[in-house]
Amino acid sequence: MSSIGKDLRKVLRSEQVLDLREDVSAYANDATYYIAKRNPDVVVLPESTEDVSAVMKYAFAGRIPVVPRGAGSGLAGGCTPIHGGIVIDMKRMNSILEIDAQNMTAHVEGGVVLGEFVKKVERMGLFYPPDPQSSQVCTIGGNIATRAGGPRGVKYGTTERYVTGVEAVMADGTVITPGGKVVKQSSGYDLTHLFTGSEGTLCVITKGMLRLLPLPAAKRTLVVTCASPDQAAEIVSEIIARGAVPAMLEFLIKMAVGVMNNYIKPPIPLDGEAYLLMEIDGTPAQLDVETYEIEKACTGLGALDVRIISNPAESATYWYARTRLYPLMTTVFKRVITEDITVPRNKIPELVRSIQSIAASVGVAVGLAGHAGDGNMHPTILQGEISDEMSRKADKAIEEIIRAGLDLQGTISGEHGIGIHKNRFLELEHGADQVALMKTIKRALDPFNIMNPGKIWTEDGGAV
Amino acid sequence: MILEDYSETIKKCSQCNFCQGACPVYKAQKSENCLARHRLNLIREVMIEKTMPDTDRFREIIGRCMLCTSCTQNCSSGVPIDEIIISARAKLIENEKGFSSMKRGIITKVLKEKGARNIAVKTGALAQKFGLGSDVPKFASKPFEERMSGTVQAEGTKKGTVAYYYGCGTNLIYPETGEALVKLITANGYDVVVPENITCCGVPVIAEGDIGEAAEMMRGNIESLSAIECDAVVMDCSSCQMMFIKKSAKLFPKDDPIHEKITALNGKIKGAMSFLNSAIQERSGQTDGAVFTYHVPCHKEKFSNAQFDVVELVSKATGAEYKAMDNPDLCCGAGGAYYMKNGEISRKIRSKKVDEIKNSGAGVVLTECPMCRFYIKNGMPEMNVQHPLEYILERVK
Numbered sequence: 001m002s003s004i005g006k007d008l009r010k011v012l013r014s015e016q017v018l019d020l021r022e023d024v025s026a027y028a029n030d031a032t033y034y035i036a037k038r039n040p041d042v043v044v045l046p047e048s049t050e051d052v053s054a055v056m057k058y059a060f061a062g063r064i065p066v067v068p069r070g071a072g073s074g075l076a077g078g079c080t081p082i083h084g085g086i087v088i089d090m091k092r093m094n095s096i097l098e099i100d101a102q103n104m105t106a107h108v109e110g111g112v113v114l115g116e117f118v119k120k121v122e123r124m125g126l127f128y129p130p131d132p133q134s135s136q137v138c139t140i141g142g143n144i145a146t147r148a149g150g151p152r153g154v155k156y157g158t159t160e161r162y163v164t165g166v167e168a169v170m171a172d173g174t175v176i177t178p179g180g181k182v183v184k185q186s187s188g189y190d191l192t193h194l195f196t197g198s199e200g201t202l203c204v205i206t207k208g209m210l211r212l213l214p215l216p217a218a219k220r221t222l223v224v225t226c227a228s229p230d231q232a233a234e235i236v237s238e239i240i241a242r243g244a245v246p247a248m249l250e251f252l253i254k255m256a257v258g259v260m261n262n263y264i265k266p267p268i269p270l271d272g273e274a275y276l277l278m279e280i281d282g283t284p285a286q287l288d289v290e291t292y293e294i295e296k297a298c299t300g301l302g303a304l305d306v307r308i309i310s311n312p313a314e315s316a317t318y319w320y321a322r323t324r325l326y327p328l329m330t331t332v333f334k335r336v337i338t339e340d341i342t343v344p345r346n347k348i349p350e351l352v353r354s355i356q357s358i359a360a361s362v363g364v365a366v367g368l369a370g371h372a373g374d375g376n377m378h379p380t381i382l383q384g385e386i387s388d389e390m391s392r393k394a395d396k397a398i399e400e401i402i403r404a405g406l407d408l409q410g411t412i413s414g415e416h417g418i419g420i421h422k423n424r425f426l427e428l429e430h431g432a433d434q435v436a437l438m439k440t441i442k443r444a445l446d447p448f449n450i451m452n453p454g455k456i457w458t459e460d461g462g463a464v
Numbered sequence: 465m466i467l468e469d470y471s472e473t474i475k476k477c478s479q480c481n482f483c484q485g486a487c488p489v490y491k492a493q494k495s496e497n498c499l500a501r502h503r504l505n506l507i508r509e510v511m512i513e514k515t516m517p518d519t520d521r522f523r524e525i526i527g528r529c530m531l532c533t534s535c536t537q538n539c540s541s542g543v544p545i546d547e548i549i550i551s552a553r554a555k556l557i558e559n560e561k562g563f564s565s566m567k568r569g570i571i572t573k574v575l576k577e578k579g580a581r582n583i584a585v586k587t588g589a590l591a592q593k594f595g596l597g598s599d600v601p602k603f604a605s606k607p608f609e610e611r612m613s614g615t616v617q618a619e620g621t622k623k624g625t626v627a628y629y630y631g632c633g634t635n636l637i638y639p640e641t642g643e644a645l646v647k648l649i650t651a652n653g654y655d656v657v658v659p660e661n662i663t664c665c666g667v668p669v670i671a672e673g674d675i676g677e678a679a680e681m682m683r684g685n686i687e688s689l690s691a692i693e694c695d696a697v698v699m700d701c702s703s704c705q706m707m708f709i710k711k712s713a714k715l716f717p718k719d720d721p722i723h724e725k726i727t728a729l730n731g732k733i734k735g736a737m738s739f740l741n742s743a744i745q746e747r748s749g750q751t752d753g754a755v756f757t758y759h760v761p762c763h764k765e766k767f768s769n770a771q772f773d774v775v776e777l778v779s780k781a782t783g784a785e786y787k788a789m790d791n792p793d794l795c796c797g798a799g800g801a802y803y804m805k806n807g808e809i810s811r812k813i814r815s816k817k818v819d820e821i822k823n824s825g826a827g828v829v830l831t832e833c834p835m836c837r838f839y840i841k842n843g844m845p846e847m848n849v850q851h852p853l854e855y856i857l858e859r860v861k
Contacts, residue, residue, distance in 0.1 A: 026499065043495075262540075326480060
């Protein structure tokens with residue numbers, strides 16, 4: 001039994017503390033096992049804000065690193081304990097405290113599973129749009145901490161747009177509750193949104209106050225078959241330019257659709273090189289107008305086929321398959337590294353062309369998929385073999401793609417967060433002054449650097 | 465099903481952690497050391513790559529999987545998680561002696577041999593008389609194998625012949641399920657052959673890692689069933705059906721001649737529900753206000769509409785109204801005999817199921833699995849829990 005474990009058993013029930021190697025190794029990695037795999041010394045399973053606060057007080061006194069963790073389904077290594085220490089697994093704090101239909105708000109604990117929450121609000125005729133495609137497991141606390149996105153960004157924005165307040169446990173165990181239930185607030189600094197996306201480096205998010213929308217009256221799925229990735233990208237820009245705003249607008253190359261066909265019933269015919277998968281929502285009249293605009297954009301640019309999927313059970317298989325795209329890719333390739341570069345939407349065609357030429361010049365296979373409607377692409381490095389040579393090539397391709405995205409006024413991460421996967425690129429996007437300012441804020445809130453150390457920026461300043 | 469056979473497929477785990485959405489044990493414990501992903505990582509490190517020592521805690525973690533197959537069915541990377549865990553257990557018990565191996569021997573004997581079964585029935589009855597083992601299903605006074613045998617003739621014009629493979633749950637605990645099945649199928653124009661020389665399908669023994677014993681049981685079953693001339697082989701238990709269709713071939717070496725018979729037999733196996741669904745007449749007339757809900761056993765094909773064939777059949781045959789619980793395919797906690805060793809976890813899982821059943825407002829819970837049936841009933845004694853075939857028979861009489 002480790003000494004940290006022994007101490008924490010005085011603070012929590014024994015069953016809430018794990019410190020055997022066979023147990024804590026479950027927390028060594030997130031969904032990106034290839035970039036970090038170090039066991040934490042101890043894992044705690046808090047059941048209340050008080051539990052979290054007590055653990056933080058202990059860690060603060062002992063200067064022990066703390067890593068808050070949601071579902072561990074992240075793609076940037078953000079919740080991995082690269083310096084050991086204590087992992088705070090938030091998943092037992094999973095109560096939906098309130099759904100206020102009158103004010104259209106919800107108050108939830110950080111460990112609430114997104115999918116369960118969504119199911120509940122939709123039954124009440126309400127709508128919570130952000131869905132990073134892992135809603136079966138991901139937690140709302142994790143969504144807030146990473147400013148999670150997903151395909152609905154195009155019409156509805158991402159998590160930060162729906163967070164109006166949080167309860168946060170600070171490095172020294174203090175509990176604060178910035179923001180609140182009000183629609184607008186003009187008093188003081190907006191700490192809520194400072195913490196949203198802070199990836200566990202400033203505080204532990206124990207609760208969230210969320211904004212809800214009315215559930216759209218109707219929705220419709222469309223599938224567009226395109227002759228080339230370029231054509232698909234042009235169509236995306238044209239759809240946006242025409243003022244149609246799909247709720248989801250997904251870009252998929254043929255190979256991605258091929259693996260998704262495992263779940264799609266009946267499967268999509270693979271006669272195109274790229275596909276656009278869309279959902280539009282709103283009143284039935286709005287759907288007709290948008291369908292017309294989308295069809296015009298597609299036929300005008302020579303799409304091979306536009307299909308409206310009118311059977312809801314059938315369209316559900318498309319969207320289910322989309323949520324499984326990442327694990328499905330790993331059945332075909334030994335290693336899959338997914339990027340989330342995001343550019344202004346009219347730059348999607350240029351980005352797609354750059355990625356293709358980078359893939360060709362570096363000599364790696366790059367899969368193209370993404371929430372193209374909001375400018376967010378997921379160029380995915382697909383490795384059939386694992387070798388040092390491949391890793392070097394992958395790193396090179398990632399760096400070039402990131403630079404290409406930044407040249408197009410983009411961001412290095414639209415929705416996955418930085419974690420340790422992209423910290424070497426942070427300065428490229430934000431510049432030295434801005435990163436220095438971020439670090440000043442970090443030091444003010446976390447003087448001993450115990451909150452998820454080593455994330456977002458490199459500690460040794462080793463930027464590219 | 466040898467661990468070495470899985471040394472490549474185990475690497476297919478993408479670490480996506482979506483197994484959280486499926487695992488009932490995880491959902492009760494909310495701790496990632498219960499997850500399939502973690503078990504696969506541990507098996508790899510301890511038993512394949514041998515970079516970590518084989519410890520008691522490791523064995524405990526591998527032992528705590530219920531083998532419900534939810535994660536396997538949910539896994540987009542297609543990792544056969546349950547089979548990897550079974551084959552790991554098989555390797556772990558290779559040199560095991562003492563109490564657990566003795567206990568395994570006794571269970572196997574009861575499942576396999578009629579003589580041992582008779583003794584168990586008597587001992588069980590005696591124990592229950594003295595108030596022992598309320599947590600253990602009570603054996604029926606007369607097992608199904610002593611109630612029916614041979615060929616039961618079809619009523620009316622004969623459409624064909626089916627063989628009936630009854631599981632241990634029907635045989636020893638709920639023989640009325642078997643009687644209902646025979647009555648309903650004969651009433652719909654089929655001769656039913658009740659074979660005499662069949663035994664347990666092996667699900668309870670592979671759960672303990674005893675693959676060799678399961679293979680022996682299965683070989684006997686396949687030989688017996690293959691020898692019967694029939695149009696279909698029907699089963700009333702989703703676990704037996706899974707064992708025959710998805711696992712039986714994996715119990716034998718690739719060059720074993722049994723494979724030919726397995727393939728031929730698997731083409732004939734049908735769930736009793738889907739078999740009756742095509743045979744049974746739609747009931748005319750009005751509903752009588754009866755309301756049922758349905759619990760999907762874990763070994764049924766999940767994540768597809770096929771799992772609701774029972775709902776379709778019962779609605780069609782009885783006119784009773786279906787009210788779904790929130791999560792019909794959420795595990796009840798039994799996991800075969802899992803609950804006997806892991807009472808606390810199982811009760812936690814069950815309490816959620818019980819709440820959902822209550823909230824559904826139904827007056828009866830239907831489920832095919834005898835262990836789900838026993839365990840749900842055990843958790844809510846006031847509720848009527850039945851096999852769908854018994855329910856149908858009661859209402860169409």
